[in-house]
Amino acid sequence: MPETRLDTARIRAARRVIDPIFLDTPLYRCEALEPHLGCAVSVKLETANPVRSFKGRGTELVADQLADTGPRAAVCASVGNLGQALAWSGRKRGLDIAVVASRHATAAKLDRIRALGAKLELVDGDHELARARASAIAQRDGIRLVEDSLDIETCEGAATIGLELADAAPSFDTVLIALGGGAMATGVGHVLKTLAPNVEVVCVQPVGAPAMTRSWHERRVVTTDTIDTIADGVAGRCPIPEVLDDLLVVADDAVLVAEASIVAGMRLLHDHAGLIVEPSAALGIAAVLENRDRFADRHVVTIVCGSNVDVNAYHRWISPA
């Protein structure tokens, strides 16, 4: 049993709180992808829901708690998907939600956050500045600060994906998980190491935003000064120590991939799986492209964690060369 901040019984209980619209998502083989990747590939699809990412699983837990006992108001920093999901879960329960984001965040995500009725504040800086600002707002207004990956609900929500994967194990060998703050990797990893310990847990991060991966390899928090990736969903510079501790327990490996591989992954998923994915959701395919020998003849599951793309950028990424 992995010793982390997570608890499998609590994760099972979380399923009863989360709106079913986010649960029991499709998991299926994509054979048309396989000649291009040299291994068996299944997709766990987290985009066919009202916020087009897996984040609703966690925000449902946060919002349910706030609706029961909290200040009925919350603020989070977000590169887009957490904010959108928190806005959705909050609106459903009549909560006041504020989101702080970088001015450089994907416009389509910011539009959706506004459309869902959240108050949106933009900061002139990157996600780490947005985190600081959200913290200041929470303190000033006495409302709940939702910290992605640090707050256990965000990990427990993501971990429910792990329960669904464990039900399908041992049909697959490896799960590829996009690594950003670490909620998904630690949540899914905890459950798999508990219920399906033979499944290999591989985290994938862009070379241009490698802080958590470097931290995992060095077994200590490593921060970076800059971020340079199209994978906005996983673009943090300052790993959270508690999350790193959990990741060290549950991850079998953490690998970095190049931007070109992320784009190639998005294009493969578009052309051969019929899926629109945001860059973060193509990290798993990118990892296979860069490590064909390692994954040859294995059966990998990649979690397609979001599809919120800027349409113009997306057209450029997937247009034929």
Place this chain on the structure above:
Amino acid sequence: MPETRLDTARIRAARRVIDPIFLDTPLYRCEALEPHLGCAVSVKLETANPVRSFKGRGTELVADQLADTGPRAAVCASVGNLGQALAWSGRKRGLDIAVVASRHATAAKLDRIRALGAKLELVDGDHELARARASAIAQRDGIRLVEDSLDIETCEGAATIGLELADAAPSFDTVLIALGGGAMATGVGHVLKTLAPNVEVVCVQPVGAPAMTRSWHERRVVTTDTIDTIADGVAGRCPIPEVLDDLLVVADDAVLVAEASIVAGMRLLHDHAGLIVEPSAALGIAAVLENRDRFADRHVVTIVCGSNVDVNAYHRWISPA
């Protein structure tokens, strides 16, 4: 209770036979689409499975029957999705599957049929010629002929979508169903008229392949000489009388849409719902675009029935004007 060839108890029983990978598909609001359509829109997503269309629901029933009692071999005519699904269901059970298709069918669909191990025969003509050829093969070889929409299993399989929609009613007012041979329209229509009779059942067909819609309006079989539409999945010329009889019982309306609206629908689903859909799967959105007043302030569900597109054509359809 609508009097059709279908029976709701048999449809419920079908759920126990169909591989769960095809069942309980996502059904969710797409609010980002709504400003463009002037009504509430939910999507029933039938593309997140190994064959990327709803057809597996029906072919699972056919193949299960053959594996139990039949000749362990079958042939069908297909514009692509039925053949792919029958090949998948047949391979799973070790059956011999042959598919007859027009030489002009979407290449990507034909590739997938071959990759799934079915024998593929191409005819120099349209789908109606493929139907005749499949019938001749069945007679010659003494194997099962699978006739889409005529064979009750194809309707019952599609009808299981109706059960899932009925569970969600009365949260929506109208369901928009792509109309081709009629399996999906009669199957889903039968269940909704039985379990959720207040839901309006609207069938949608392209102006360029209007045979079944004209037949429904004239209450008699009307055939057409030619087909001119990109919506290959619904492109028949010769409606089947038994299917028309059922459609007359369960459909509230049947409408035709222009090719430009189908393309506009595909683009809206791409840009605002993050979904790759084949032309047939955009018919519902096309119908809303052409009848804004009619659907204003209603809540429509559109069944996104397939995503098997030719990648090059798709890039042309959705590329920015």
